[in-house]
Amino acid sequence: MVAIDFWYDFGSPNAYLAHRVIPELEARLGVAFAYRPALLGGLFKMTGNSSPVDAYRNVPHKLAYERLEFQRFIERYGISDFIMNPHFPINTLQMMRGAVAASELELAPAYVDAVFNGMWTRQRQMGDAEILAETLEEAGLPARQIFELSQAPHVKSRLLEETQKLYAKGAFGIPTFFVGDEIYFGKDKLRDVEESFLRQTRESSLSR
């Protein structure tokens, strides 16, 4: 089976949009995407990259086009509930450590949904530990247990190691997808991700 990795950080609205489209891709392709948390800020430091908003601060036409493509994506996939977060940018370190902890507790899917929704449909200041805890509890998740585990040294270092792994694979931003060993950057590459999966699946069945 060809694996598809989805590298995300809750701070990326583009990762949120990808997250919203992934279920229909999973259903169509018959494969589960592996959700891989990594720190976008750390990846930017390692690579020298920055967000489009920073990189194109002085190119208003480019930024207007990025917003247009964002809106087009929303319309293409019928995503009706996205709202820009007024607290942006938000420090995602605690949320991301929590993702590693939730994964160890086998609660990752519910955790990822709750946190992405808090960030990009509910306009919450999710960098605030109390608001994060409240959001998790509302979703029926054991906030205290997740928080405690997220402070464990092995969880903290796991998140850094994952970020370094993503860097070592050639990435420079989020969302990044890997289909087998093939890298695709950005939500706009989801069609390429799908085609690559189908092609690699075909090739691997032929070579058996």
Added chain:
Amino acid sequence: MVAIDFWYDFGSPNAYLAHRVIPELEARLGVAFAYRPALLGGLFKMTGNSSPVDAYRNVPHKLAYERLEFQRFIERYGISDFIMNPHFPINTLQMMRGAVAASELELAPAYVDAVFNGMWTRQRQMGDAEILAETLEEAGLPARQIFELSQAPHVKSRLLEETQKLYAKGAFGIPTFFVGDEIYFGKDKLRDVEESFLRQTRESSLSR
């Protein structure tokens, strides 16, 4: 009929790749793309934008990914003859003025093919007026007539006006496509160009 404009500069290898794919799109959609010359250097000055190679000079992972996507495009569309031009970057002002002149002489398609090929399949230093003239003659084009017309004040100012028009429409780079009033940037948006044309054509037939 919904119009599709293709804004190009011979200095852009991405515009060359788009140019190679346009004929199959035209055949499939039953529409001719309108080729619109504009100065990429001028557009960069107006918008504050720069080429990816400049903007991401210090982000090697990003540049490596751009090269990968370039190669993927070439493979997707079976473009076997592209060769990077060793004289790059090349000043395209004379070539672009010539495009306006060739258009007045109703020789645009042959001129565009000859110059794009000189740039991106034949490794020629096309910024050199003699090499440009030679390339046009080899293609059976009246090099002297095109060159003389390209020096006419109205041709020179036409090229600047076109570049300003492209800027005023919100563009920031090349290749840029307009499908009716809808802007699409980059060769990777050709599938979106196609979908937009089909959608707008459907909508305009319904509203009649």
